[in-house]
Structure formats: structure tokens, C-alpha cells
Amino acid sequence: MRLGTLEAGGTKMVLSVGNENNELLEQTSIPTETPAKTIPAMVEWFKSKDIIALGIGSFGPVDLNPKSQTYGYITSTPKQGWTNQPLLPTLQESLHVPAMIDTDVNAAALAEWKLGAAKGLNSCMYVTIGTGVGAGLVVEGHLVHGLLHPEMGHMLLQPAKNDPTPDGFCPFHKGCLEGLASGPAIAKRWGRKAYELPQDHETWELEAWYLAQMCMNAICILSPDKIILGGGVMQQKHLFPMIRKKTQELLNGYIRHQAILEKIDAYITEPGLGTKSGATGALLLAKQAAGIPEG
Amino acid sequence: MRLGTLEAGGTKMVLSVGNENNELLEQTSIPTETPAKTIPAMVEWFKSKDIIALGIGSFGPVDLNPKSQTYGYITSTPKQGWTNQPLLPTLQESLHVPAMIDTDVNAAALAEWKLGAAKGLNSCMYVTIGTGVGAGLVVEGHLVHGLLHPEMGHMLLQPAKNDPTPDGFCPFHKGCLEGLASGPAIAKRWGRKAYELPQDHETWELEAWYLAQMCMNAICILSPDKIILGGGVMQQKHLFPMIRKKTQELLNGYIRHQAILEKIDAYITEPGLGTKSGATGALLLAKQAAGIPEG
Numbered sequence: 001m002r003l004g005t006l007e008a009g010g011t012k013m014v015l016s017v018g019n020e021n022n023e024l025l026e027q028t029s030i031p032t033e034t035p036a037k038t039i040p041a042m043v044e045w046f047k048s049k050d051i052i053a054l055g056i057g058s059f060g061p062v063d064l065n066p067k068s069q070t071y072g073y074i075t076s077t078p079k080q081g082w083t084n085q086p087l088l089p090t091l092q093e094s095l096h097v098p099a100m101i102d103t104d105v106n107a108a109a110l111a112e113w114k115l116g117a118a119k120g121l122n123s124c125m126y127v128t129i130g131t132g133v134g135a136g137l138v139v140e141g142h143l144v145h146g147l148l149h150p151e152m153g154h155m156l157l158q159p160a161k162n163d164p165t166p167d168g169f170c171p172f173h174k175g176c177l178e179g180l181a182s183g184p185a186i187a188k189r190w191g192r193k194a195y196e197l198p199q200d201h202e203t204w205e206l207e208a209w210y211l212a213q214m215c216m217n218a219i220c221i222l223s224p225d226k227i228i229l230g231g232g233v234m235q236q237k238h239l240f241p242m243i244r245k246k247t248q249e250l251l252n253g254y255i256r257h258q259a260i261l262e263k264i265d266a267y268i269t270e271p272g273l274g275t276k277s278g279a280t281g282a283l284l285l286a287k288q289a290a291g292i293p294e295g
Numbered sequence: 296m297r298l299g300t301l302e303a304g305g306t307k308m309v310l311s312v313g314n315e316n317n318e319l320l321e322q323t324s325i326p327t328e329t330p331a332k333t334i335p336a337m338v339e340w341f342k343s344k345d346i347i348a349l350g351i352g353s354f355g356p357v358d359l360n361p362k363s364q365t366y367g368y369i370t371s372t373p374k375q376g377w378t379n380q381p382l383l384p385t386l387q388e389s390l391h392v393p394a395m396i397d398t399d400v401n402a403a404a405l406a407e408w409k410l411g412a413a414k415g416l417n418s419c420m421y422v423t424i425g426t427g428v429g430a431g432l433v434v435e436g437h438l439v440h441g442l443l444h445p446e447m448g449h450m451l452l453q454p455a456k457n458d459p460t461p462d463g464f465c466p467f468h469k470g471c472l473e474g475l476a477s478g479p480a481i482a483k484r485w486g487r488k489a490y491e492l493p494q495d496h497e498t499w500e501l502e503a504w505y506l507a508q509m510c511m512n513a514i515c516i517l518s519p520d521k522i523i524l525g526g527g528v529m530q531q532k533h534l535f536p537m538i539r540k541k542t543q544e545l546l547n548g549y550i551r552h553q554a555i556l557e558k559i560d561a562y563i564t565e566p567g568l569g570t571k572s573g574a575t576g577a578l579l580l581a582k583q584a585a586g587i588p589e590g
Contacts, residue, residue: 061551076551123441135516140437146418146518148552155515156508156545158451158470172549175453213451220450221430221516223441250451254467256356256371257443 003290004051004097005282006042007104008032008058008087010079010131013042017049018283020292022115024276034081043094054091054099055285057107057278060134062087064102064145072101100289102136104128106143107281108271109136112228114284114294116272121225125218126277127152128231129211133178137222153178157213160206165189181210183233199238208239212246215268219247219255230271237270244268298585299346299392300577301337302399303327303353303382305374305426308337312344313578315587317410319571329376338389349386349394350580352402352573355429357382359397359440367396395584397431399423401438402576403566404431407523409579409589411567416520420513421572422447423526424506428473432517448473452508455501460484476505478528494533503534507541510563514542514550525566532565539563 005024007014009032016027026049030041046054061077063070072088092099102110109118109126118124118138127135133153137144144150154176159166168179169188179185186194186203197203215227229243244264251260259267271277287294300319302309304327311322321344325336341349356372358365367383387394397405404413404421413419413433422430428448432439439445449471454461463474464483474480481489481498492498510522524538539559546555554562566572582589 123439137517139434139439139441142435142437144418144434144517146434147514147520147554148518148550150518151515151550153515154546154549155512156453158453172547173545217450217512218516219442220446220448221513222432222439223443223445225442250468251449252467254449255443255446259442 001290001292002049002051003283003286004046004049004054004095005279005286006054006056006058006091007107007278007282008056009104010059010077013038014279015042015045016279016283017051018279018286020287022280022283024279024283027279032079035085039090043091046091046095051095051097053097053286053290054095055107055282055287055289056088056091056099056101057104057282057285058087058101060103061148061151062101062103064149098289098291100285102143102281102285103134103149104278105134105136106149107136107285108230108277109138109228109281110143110284111273111277111281112271113138115280116277117228117269118226119272123222123224124226124228125222125224126228126230126271127214129181129229129233130183130231133182135218137224139222139224152214152218153182155214155217157210160209162202163189163206177210177214181207181214181233186233194233194236199236204236204239204242207233208242208246211239211243212250215243215247216250219251219260225259227268228271229268230277234270240268240270296587297344297346298578298581299341299344299349299390300574300581301349301351301353301386302402302573302577303351304399305354305372308333309574310337310340311574311578312346313574313581315582317575317578319574319578322574327374330380334385338386341386341390346390346392348392348581348585349390350402350577350582350584351383351386351394351396352399352577352580353382353396355398356443356446357396357398359444393584393586395580397438397576397580398429398444399573400429400431401444402431402580403525403572404433404523404576405438405579406568406572406576407566408433410575411572412523412564413521414567418517418519419521419523420517420519421523421525421566422509424476424524424528425478425526428477430513432519434517434519447509447513448477450509450512452505455504457497458484458501472505472509476502476509476528481528489528489531494531499531499534499537502528503537503541506534506538507545510538510542511545514546514555520554522563523566524563525572529565535563535565
């Protein structure tokens with residue numbers, strides 16, 4: 001049984017074929033240019049693969065309300081040409097297969113919850129910290145959509161006294177998470193790419209402090225059973241112990257739960273599926289679209 | 296069919312009897328003194344009422360994990376005498392009826408979602424701003440517990456430049472929501488009770504700005520379908536339009552959804568059940584405990 005998956009990103013589209021055993025079998029990547037160019041290229045690849053269903057994890061914002069007339073559209077993205085793009089309907093009609101869509105981060109959260117670091121728990125939050133900052137949520141076994149879908153990158157944070165650019169770089173918000181802690185924010189603050197900065201550079205203390213605030217606010221608002229941090233910035237593995245320590249310091253013993261007080265190494269953690277969370281999540285969505293029961 | 300409800304608060308215990316039609320029939324209130332004094336008084340009242348089940352909405356933190364050995368205990372509260380108090384087990388054993396417990400704010404959120412301002416929606420957040428700040432959450436039809444339960448009052452906020460006490464008054468956290476925006480925080484900042492301050496006092500602009508940050512962060516992290524604000528401080532009804540306006544200003548058009556852009560009066564709103572959200576929620580919990588199906 002062959003199932004298609006699409007990780008739709010602002011830079012590239014990653015297309016895979018997997019099977020009902022949650023295995024990814026083959027993969028290709030197509031640059032995200034105009035829809036007129038990129039969509040037919042994706043259709044062509046999938047057509048040659050004989051898939052019976054498609055799962056999509058997409059950059060956002062995406063309309064995820066099945067009752068909406070624009071369900072499955074990418075809506076108000078700043079990505080040129082992709083505003084109000086009917087991504088799901090177009091692919092579904094061209095490929096003649098059932099399809100399901102969610103945000104890229106919700107797909108990753110779903111995969112981590114079903115098969116990865118949060119397996120067996122009631123809830124988890126998957127955060128990607130890279131070009132942007134976004135989060136997917138599983139709560140009591142359900143992917144969270146709500147009004148639209150979470151846009152966690154834009155929560156407001158307390159500025160650090162030693163941050164040379166405490167307002168951050170988000171064009172919408174003064175001092176929001178993404179504007180302070182995304183990869184491009186680090187690069188703009190220091191004039192060098194994040195991965196070029198040495199491990200003892202002051203940026204990492206700042207970064208850990210902002211990401212610890214993010215963890216703290218998510219714990220206070222949502223109390224997830226696990227926080228999973230992925231994305232390009234989190235390839236700097238030395239950030240993990242720093243974020244854990246600062247989260248404990250910020251919470252200051254207020255949330256009296258073993259997971260935070262004693263076992264925070266397992267609580268704020270790397271993705272269990274490594275870099276495959278997104279594609280595996282899209283595969284789980286494809287299985288849902290195909291009506292394959294969870295085993 | 297007579298069902299008991301308990302709203303367990305740090306100052307008083309409010310006990311009611313209701314029926315399966317969600318009607319509250321009679322009510323009494325007992326001061327929260329020591330458990331040795333208060334619990335027998337509650338047991339006596341309920342015993343005289345011939346109830347078949349009990350629903351409890353309690354101040355926290357409460358252990359809500361049914362698998363835990365301390366399920367239904369009030370755990371690490373600063374309220375003297377109530378630390379590690381087996382509230383649910385004690386009442387259940389004394390009254391010989393099935394019982395269910397959740398936080399006071401989750402009970403209120405449940406009632407608002409089933410019968411009040413959020414009826415028919417997938418999710419809602421109920422926030423009380425009073426002696427403390429706390430929130431209850433319904434997400435995709437489920438009450439959210441997570442690791443422990445949300446403790447939204449302790450999210451960190453950006454300090455206001457014109458706040459004479461920008462660190463707030465929480466003994467645990469510098470600049471958290473409760474420390475900046477609870478009733479006691481307002482009183483400590485100005486040396487006068489909140490309700491004594493006139494409507495044109497600068498505190499209300501500050502208060503609205505902090506509560507707008509709370510709304511913004513909750514929208515970014517969770518994207519609830521409705522935000523319901525209750526509690527003593529929100530009896531200052533002039534705060535509502537100020538909070539709505541500042542939430543829109545802070546989000547700055549980023550979340551492109553009608554509910555926020557055009558219909559925010561209905562999005563950030565008063566409780567539909569007035570001051571009865573908590574007791575009604577406890578009644579719904581009692582119905583669950585009694586195995587009465589939702590009609």
C-alpha cells in the first residue's frame with residue numbers, strides 16, 4: 001500500500017512515498033517557486049508513484065476548518081504567489097486520491113506523539129526553532145487547531161537586559177519569540193549566521209533564556225506532558241541543557257511535578273524521530289485520509 | 296435526582312445541590328478554616344441533602360491524575376493546613392457517593408463550553424482574574440490537564456514602561472501575570488483596593504495591557520475559539536473594551552481571523568453563566584460521576 005506525503009515548506013517541497021507500517025520508502029525535493037510551476041511538478045512525481053492517499057504537513061497559515069469554503073488553502077502567507085492558494089483541493093483533484101492536511105508542526109507533533117518521544121502520553125508540544133518558530137500540539141490525544149492554529153512564534157517575551165536588540169526583528173511584534181530567537185533573528189543581531197557563532201558566544205545564553213521563557217509560558221498555559229524541540233537552531237545541541245536549567249530557574253519550583261523538578265532531561269527533549277517527524281506525521285495523515293485504522 | 300457540588304476556595308467553600316437539568320436548587324457557604332473543622336461541616340451539610348453524586352471544582356494545585364496515589368488531593372498549596380489534603384477521597388468515603396474533581400477554573404470552562412458563552416465551539420479558555428489568576432481550558436471537547444494542570448497566572452509578561460512596580464508581587468516569579476495583574480497586585484501597587492480606584496485611574500490602562508498580553512500569548516500558544524474573562528477584577532466592566540482593543544493592537548493583524556479582526560467583542564467576553572459558571576461546572580462533573588449521559 002503506497003501513501004504519499006508532502007512536507008510543504010517556504011523553501012522546498014519534500015515529497016515522500018511511505019507505507020502503512022509507517023516506513024518512508026523514497027523521497028524527493030522540489031524547490032518552492034510559483035504555484036504554477038511547483039504544483040504541476042509535485043503532481044507529476046506523485047502520479048508516477050501510484051499512491052492511494054496523500055498526507056500534507058504545510059507551512060502556514062493554513063485553513064484547517066473542514067466546514068470552511070477555503071479548507072486546505074494556504075491563506076495569508078507572506079510567501080509570494082502562495083497567498084490564498086488551494087493546496088489541498090488542487091492536489092486532491094489532480095491526483096484523484098483522498099488527502100488530509102495539517103500544519104507542518106502539527107504533523108510533526110502527531111508523529112512524535114504516536115511513534116516518537118511522546119509515545120504513550122496524553123499530550124505533547126513540538127516546537128521547531130529555525131527560519132521561524134512554530135509549534136504543533138497534541139492535547140488529550142487530539143491535534144489542536146482552535147480558532148486557526150497556534151502561532152506560537154509570536155508570543156511576547158520579557159526582553160533580556162543584555163540583549164543588544166531587545167525588540168527583536170519581527171515586522172509585526174515588538175519582542176516576540178520569533179523576532180528574538182529564530183535563526184534569522186540571531187543572524188541579524190550579530191551579523192553572522194547562528195551556526196558560525198562559537199559555543200561560548202553570548203548569543204547562546206540569550207537564546208536559551210528566550211527559549212526557556214517559551215517553555216515556561218507553554219507550561220503555564222498548557223501544561224504539556226512533553227516539550228520536543230526541533231529545527232535548525234536546535235541542531236546546536238549544547239542549547240538543550242541550558243534551556244532545561246533556565247526553565248527550572250524561571251519556574252522557581254512553582255510547578256511541583258517530578259517531570260520538571262527532577263526529570264527535566266526527559267521533559268524538554270529532542271525529537272524521537274530525528275529529522276523524520278514531519279514526513280512521518282504526513283504519513284499518519286495519509287493513513288487517516290485512506291481510512292487505515294491505527295494499529 | 297439530587298447532585299452535590301462543591302466550589303472549594305481558599306476563603307470559602309460554596310456547596311450546592313442541583314439536578315440533572317443543570318439547575319442549581321440550593322446553596323450554602325462555609326468559611327475555609329482548617330480541614331479538621333471545614334470538612335466535617337461540609338459532610339454534614341451534604342449528608343442532610345440526600346445527594347447521589349458529588350462534583351468538585353477546587354483551588355489548586357490538585358492532583359488530577361486518576362492513576363496517581365494522591366488523586367484528588369490538594370497538593371502544594373500555600374493555604375495553611377491544606378497541603379497534601381485528600382479532599383476527594385475524604386468526601387467520597389464520608390458521603391458514600393461517586394465523586395469527580397477538577398480545578399475550579401476547569402469546572403467553569405466546562406460549564407461555559409457546554410452551556411454558556413462557548414456553547415457549540417471546539418475549544419475555550421476561561422480565565423478568572425481575582426485574588427489570583429487562573430485558567431481552565433477545553434480543547435477539542437476535552438478538559439486539559441496535561442502534566443499537572445495549567446497555571447496560567449504565572450506566564451511571564453513584558454513589563455510596562457510606566458508601571459511603578461514592573462516586577463510585580465509574585466513571590467516566585469519576576470513579572471508574571473498574577474504578580475502584575477491580580478487584585479492584590481493592583482492593591483499593592485497603589486496602596487488602595489482595585490475597586491476603590493476610579494475608572495480614569497492609570498491602573499486600568501496598565502491592567503488592560505497586561506491582560507491583553509495574556510490574551511495574545513494564549514492565542515499564539517493555543518488559539519482558543521473563545522476567551523472568557525471572569526473573577527473579581529473583571530467586575531470592572533470597562534476593562535473589556537480596553538482589553539479587546541489592546542489585544543488587537545498587540546497582535547497587529549498577524550492572526551487573520553474574523554473573530555479577532557472584526558468580531559472581537561464576541562471573542563473576548565464575559566461568562567455566559569454569570570457567576571454560576573463554577574457551580575454549574577461542578578454540577579456537570581457530578582453528573583459525570585453519577586454516570587448520567589449528557590443530553
